[in-house]
Amino acid sequence: MEAAAALEHDAQLMLRVKEGDSISFERLLQKYRASVIHYLYRMVQSQSVAEELAQEVFLRVYRSRSSYEPAAKFTTWLFRIATHLALNSLRDHRNERSQESLDGDADEWPRFQVADNRKNREQEMIAEARLEEVRRAIAELPGKQRAAVLMHKYQDMDYAQIAGVLGCSTSAVKSLLFRAYETLRGRLSHLAQSRAALL
Amino acid sequence: MNCQDIVSEIIAGVGRETSAEVKLHLASCEACSNVYRQQEDLWRQMDAWEAPEISAGFDRRLYARIGRRASSPWTPLGGLLGLAHPTRLPFAAALACMLLLATAVIERDRHMALPAEPAAAVYPVEKEDLKQIETALDDIQMLSDFEALPVGQIRSQGKS
Numbered sequence: 296m297e298a299a300a301a302l303e304h305d306a307q308l309m310l311r312v313k314e315g316d317s318i319s320f321e322r323l324l325q326k327y328r329a330s331v332i333h334y335l336y337r338m339v340q341s342q343s344v345a346e347e348l349a350q351e352v353f354l355r356v357y358r359s360r361s362s363y364e365p366a367a368k369f370t371t372w373l374f375r376i377a378t379h380l381a382l383n384s385l386r387d388h389r390n391e392r393s394q395e396s397l398d399g400d401a402d403e404w405p406r407f408q409v410a411d412n413r414k415n416r417e418q419e420m421i422a423e424a425r426l427e428e429v430r431r432a433i434a435e436l437p438g439k440q441r442a443a444v445l446m447h448k449y450q451d452m453d454y455a456q457i458a459g460v461l462g463c464s465t466s467a468v469k470s471l472l473f474r475a476y477e478t479l480r481g482r483l484s485h486l487a488q489s490r491a492a493l494l
Numbered sequence: 495m496n497c498q499d500i501v502s503e504i505i506a507g508v509g510r511e512t513s514a515e516v517k518l519h520l521a522s523c524e525a526c527s528n529v530y531r532q533q534e535d536l537w538r539q540m541d542a543w544e545a546p547e548i549s550a551g552f553d554r555r556l557y558a559r560i561g562r563r564a565s566s567p568w569t570p571l572g573g574l575l576g577l578a579h580p581t582r583l584p585f586a587a588a589l590a591c592m593l594l595l596a597t598a599v600i601e602r603d604r605h606m607a608l609p610a611e612p613a614a615a616v617y618p619v620e621k622e623d624l625k626q627i628e629t630a631l632d633d634i635q636m637l638s639d640f641e642a643l644p645v646g647q648i649r650s651q652g653k654s
Contacts, residue, residue, distance in 0.1 A: 472505055483536060484532060
């Protein structure tokens with residue numbers, strides 16, 4: 296019920312943008328700016344590239360306002376644009392990105408937030424190393440699997456929504472996620488073991 | 495449900511409370527129980543991956559780009575389509591009239607086979623140039639009348 300209301304509200308905002316209401320565009324930007332940038336950041340694993348792509352996403356939304364029809368959920372449309380741009384960017388800069396990733400551009404990675412002050416430096420380093428492994432394992436997934444996992448885990452999207460974004464069936468999404476998580480569990484199983492040993 | 499269905503259920507739940515059926519299966523299936531533990535652990539690892547702060551100038555850059563797009567030179571087709579907007583209809587009508595007038599002047603000039611001075615008829619057609627166009631038409635009319643007279647008559651008129 297709440298989701299349906301949100302859908303209606305977003306679609307209404309976009310229809311107002313279509314009529315030339317810039318305030319409604321600003322509201323949509325405020326509402327989805329962070330989730331789009333964070334999703335793109337995890338897709339391309341670069342803050343600057345993610346922000347550049349997010350600019351293009353919202354620019355495309357604005358440019359397409361005159362042809363907008365609320366046929367699909369607004370977020371599905373938004374993340375379809377974002378995913379399309381991210382996959383294109385990954386395809387175009389595959390070699391470049393892998394090199395950057397191997398170089399470990401420190402400025403691009405978020406610092407691991409240490410919630411517990413009692414953690415010592417060694418634990419911080421271990422946590423950072425584990426996080427780095429998670430990022431790498433996700434980066435090594437094929438594009439669509441990566442997009443599906445990120446939308447599922449971080450954007451809290453269900454199979455139907457992910458299917459709408461990726462333009463495939465819900466059973467295909469189920470299969471994509473099944474394989475992607477199986478790969479991730481396999482690649483990162485040693486982390487669970489080392490964690491258990493530490494505890 | 496078989497083991498694959500159970501794993502799919504676990505994944506679909508994204509760390510939420512599992513159903514009674516799944517719980518029952520996990521209690522009796524070591525393989526699925528292991529997958530469940532690994533999957534929960536994977537999600538915990540993934541939770542630690544925080545996205546960085548968004549740059550302060552993100553919105554400013556976006557609006558600047560939108561502004562640049564809006565003020566970019568319009569294409570001839572886009573310009574013509576833009577004239578269909580209700581607020582621009584009077585301007586469009588005036589422009590159409592001026593274009594028709596200019597076409598009529600050019601055609602008239604061509605048919606009268608005047609000495610080659612087409613520039614006189616192809617004035618830039620602007621709203622405020624309407625008087626100039628009328629003057630030019632009068633001049634052309636006068637010139638054509640002048641041409642129609644026999645040469646001898648002109649000379650005699652000139653002498654008198």
